[in-house]
Amino acid sequence: MNEEMDLIIKNGTIITASESYKADIAVKNGKIAMISENVNVKGERVVDAAGKLVLPGAIDTHVHFELPVGETVSADNYESGTRAAACGGTTMIIDFATQEKGMGLVETVHDRFKHIEPKACVDYSFHIAITDLTDKILDEFKTSAEFGIPSFKLYMVYENMMVDDGAIADALERSKETGVLIAVHAENPYLISRRIKKLLSQGKTSAWYHYESRPEFVEVDAVRRMVYLAKSLKAPLYIVHLASREGLDEIIKARDEGLEIYAETCPHYLNFTNEVYKREDGRNFICSPAIKGEDSRKALWEGLRRGYISTVATDHCPFKSYEKDWGKDDFTKTPNGCMGVENMYPYMLSEANKGQISFNKVVEVCSENVAKIFGCSPQKGTIAVGSDADIVIYDPKKKFIISKENMHSEVDYTIWENCEMTGYPIMTFSRGRLVYEEGSFRGEPGWGRFVKCYR
Numbered sequence: 001m002n003e004e005m006d007l008i009i010k011n012g013t014i015i016t017a018s019e020s021y022k023a024d025i026a027v028k029n030g031k032i033a034m035i036s037e038n039v040n041v042k043g044e045r046v047v048d049a050a051g052k053l054v055l056p057g058a059i060d061t062h063v064h065f066e067l068p069v070g071e072t073v074s075a076d077n078y079e080s081g082t083r084a085a086a087c088g089g090t091t092m093i094i095d096f097a098t099q100e101k102g103m104g105l106v107e108t109v110h111d112r113f114k115h116i117e118p119k120a121c122v123d124y125s126f127h128i129a130i131t132d133l134t135d136k137i138l139d140e141f142k143t144s145a146e147f148g149i150p151s152f153k154l155y156m157v158y159e160n161m162m163v164d165d166g167a168i169a170d171a172l173e174r175s176k177e178t179g180v181l182i183a184v185h186a187e188n189p190y191l192i193s194r195r196i197k198k199l200l201s202q203g204k205t206s207a208w209y210h211y212e213s214r215p216e217f218v219e220v221d222a223v224r225r226m227v228y229l230a231k232s233l234k235a236p237l238y239i240v241h242l243a244s245r246e247g248l249d250e251i252i253k254a255r256d257e258g259l260e261i262y263a264e265t266c267p268h269y270l271n272f273t274n275e276v277y278k279r280e281d282g283r284n285f286i287c288s289p290a291i292k293g294e295d296s297r298k299a300l301w302e303g304l305r306r307g308y309i310s311t312v313a314t315d316h317c318p319f320k321s322y323e324k325d326w327g328k329d330d331f332t333k334t335p336n337g338c339m340g341v342e343n344m345y346p347y348m349l350s351e352a353n354k355g356q357i358s359f360n361k362v363v364e365v366c367s368e369n370v371a372k373i374f375g376c377s378p379q380k381g382t383i384a385v386g387s388d389a390d391i392v393i394y395d396p397k398k399k400f401i402i403s404k405e406n407m408h409s410e411v412d413y414t415i416w417e418n419c420e421m422t423g424y425p426i427m428t429f430s431r432g433r434l435v436y437e438e439g440s441f442r443g444e445p446g447w448g449r450f451v452k453c454y455r
């Protein structure tokens, strides 16, 4: 090959889900063109990655950008959200397009395209959150899958979004025939609403009672029922943001039986415990499911190590301080959601650096498994010839302390304030284009493209 390459990354250690090895990478037209011990061609840009790790960019399969919630909208729009993603080594995001009642599935996504297309700084796709599961919508499963969106989320909680178990069963049944994947937010809404009523009537209004209103068993009960439904209907199932040990036990049992059941967890469940709700800024941690106790936190790590938890994603859905403050005197008035899109990959890699888990495992759960489960592998999720050049260069020696000043989202605080990272990404490339370098965003809105997914 005499042709000049667009980018050459030399002397780095490549990490995929299954391997770690030293090699050079050459990129042409946004794709990885060559991987070899010594790439001997010219490159427009040559990066020396000696002493650095070279990883596929993360894929955050759970973000809520520009999500209308009550009278407000989640704080990061498609531009600031994907900018923050790029700066945290995440080169693709999968957002949720929420169906307005009566709206079709593909129609729902088209509506979101208008918002995301001019703003996206990294590649993207959508899951559709179905709020109104009619026969017409069931008939549209196949059309949506053919269009490139084969995953739908159903909420068991939240007014205006929640569907009943009957609808979930119908969706599971139809998913099996059409190859789509049903994802469920699993919590029992009836337990929550009665507990909230009781707590408020007793004057228990601080952030801690957010946890008390949604303790472990509120999630476990729902996970158990969903796993049972999926098993009975022989359909695959994806549980989003699993937070509890006993919920994980249900997943373990199901996977040991050979069922196609996936669980996702989030960095905030891996790093924090319900103790955060006792803090002065406890309401900033209000998200659902609530962050659980230390026993659950430890179990989630074990679940990742052993392969029972398939993915890590952020559920990035932050609100500004003044909005979180609405719940100062009543935790139910604080909008639910935390930030993480810029923190997930650095945090997980830092934990690998400290020996909690392997680097390969981090690539597996933050990137490769996501691409495989949602249908964009091997275009995304790995470093291989022919794959998109979504690449992160990681300096395992770099120290980084997270603060709101060095983050790139629109939010005026971070729950990750003062968390110390051992190692940090120093460059992110999206299809071969530099989008982040040493603390600075280098990308541009409108660069990111829609990635069609086929399961």
Ligand SMILES: [Zn+2]
Pocket: 062, 064, 315
């Ligand atoms: Zn979510």
